[in-house]
Amino acid sequence: MLEIKCPHCGKRSxxxxxxxxxxxxxxxxxxxxxxxxxxxxxxxxxxNPRGKHQEFWHHVSGCRQWFKALRDTATHEIFNTAKLEEDL
Amino acid sequence: MSDSNIVLSALHNDHKIGNFGNYHDIESKDLLKIKELKNLSIFQIAKFKSSNVKTETIKIDNLDFPQSYPNVSFNNETRILWTGPDICLVVSSDKNIKSKIVNSVNEEDFATTDISHSRAGIEICGKHAIDILKKGSPLNLNGSEFKKNNCANSSYNGISFTVDFVDDVNPTFRLFCLRSFGGSFYHSITDAALEYGYAGE
Structure with missing residues (x-):
């Protein structure tokens, strides 16, 4: 199971x-x-890059907030997440 | 007889009273209890993006506006759940909670919505209550992460729900989901509870 760190709620599934x-x-x-x-x-x-990619994600079943994530599209490793108004 | 004042609860056609599942060898005091939460006032309060009001300064029924995950402000009748940044859910058995909210939050700064009839509520109580939640939700419910008087939004078998950890001595959780998902959610919870046996109250 991949975990994503929501900037508001912490690590979630x-x-x-x-x-x-x-x-x-x-x-x-x-x-x-x-x-x-x-x-x-x-x-x-x-x-459609292979490697690091800045993405929007939505914590749809949690705090319902949008945030940004820096993810590797090949390995699915998530390097960092940030609120919309913050820099990654 | 028809009466427009009669309000059917969200789980009126689903919730059954009695003992179910593997309850035969369990004393009634140790049996998991599942009941529908009815007659609660539920209000969502959300600060407008354009507002400059600090939610730290807001008190509702003398309770703080929760500032971060996973905090709950509470007294005997009212629990205020953090559901997002500057968003909270007020769940109360106090019949005057609406006027208390109106007196506490300015309508120019906050959107206050009465969602009492758009949520289905279930309370599960007993030592296996946490096991039932773990069967369907990816939320980390281990004691170091999720404690008494914490709350979270998550999903249970794909249904978005809010969980409020009310008591850890006799583990008690209040669960809320959208009313239209109430039947499916209730059956998901009770199916998970059959293994341990439960009493519908």
């Missing part, structure tokens, strides 16, 4: 969490002209 996608994606700024390619990149296109 992976069963309580939901994956929330790449945490490095930045939404195009509001009010600016955005090209179709930029929207496509933001909405659809994701890197």
């Amino acid at each position: 992976q069963n309580e969490f939901a994956y929330g996608g790449d945490a490095t994606i930045k939404r195009p700024k509001l009010g600016e002209e955005v090209s179709t390619k930029d929207w496509d990149d933001f909405v659809y296109f994701r890197d």
